[in-house]
Amino acid sequence: MQSFISRFSWSWVSIPLLLLIWCLCAGRVPAYVFPQPWDVAQEALRWASNGSLLQQFKASLLREVGGFSAAALAALMLGTATGLCKGFRDLVSPLNGLFMAIPPIAWAPLTMIVFGLGYLSIVLVIFIAAMFPMTVTIQDGIQAIRNTEIRAARSLGANRLQLLRHVYLPASLPAITTALRVGFSQAWRALVAAEMIGASQGIGWMVSMGGQVGNSSQVMLGIVLIGLSAWLAESMVFRRLEQHYQHWRVQ
Structure with missing residues (x-):
């Protein structure tokens, strides 16, 4: 019992809760308004049975990988x-502030006018x-590096390239890892929003089409896929990156 308590994590409670x-919330309204989890599971099986679910996820993943990379x-x-x-x-800081203040989805109509509906615009x-x-x-992160570390490397004869490689x-x-986390979440949100506006396939398109035809189970399925994909990327990619670089940084 004590060994179980020592291994217990409150994160195990999050998903069941x-x-x-x-x-409880879905039980108070009709299923066509807010479906139960098993309704969404049935919808997922229906999409998966003919390969459509994998096709939609693959389309979104290819766009995400291309834009995020x-x-x-x-x-x-x-x-x-x-x-x-x-x-x-x-020189660049005003541009960063300007572009960060503009919602990314505001660029979607312009990119689709210029490049058409398709992969490149999204x-x-x-x-x-x-x-x-x-x-x-x-x-x-670069600016936060202590000057003492930089001076120590220079006193040992490090040139600019060696400073970049071994210090910066x-x-x-x-x-960098924090930036990747932030960038991935921003990219994923922009992807789904852009697909809802101008795509013929993808997870965002699933959500949009489900809303247009009044299929709340399809809408919830898309939402679950969006959240699950982000959680998997966080758990299987970014956390492992952190574990990988911690030892390198100590060295």
């Missing part, structure tokens, strides 16, 4: 440059949504 609240690479280079160079930071919305928050977070990069890894 959420399902319980869901059942490009945004992460651009933010890493831009955030490092602005963190190291004050003049360049002063990926561009994801890129805009994720890059600027990640840039600012990485920039702050390891010390800023927590900020």
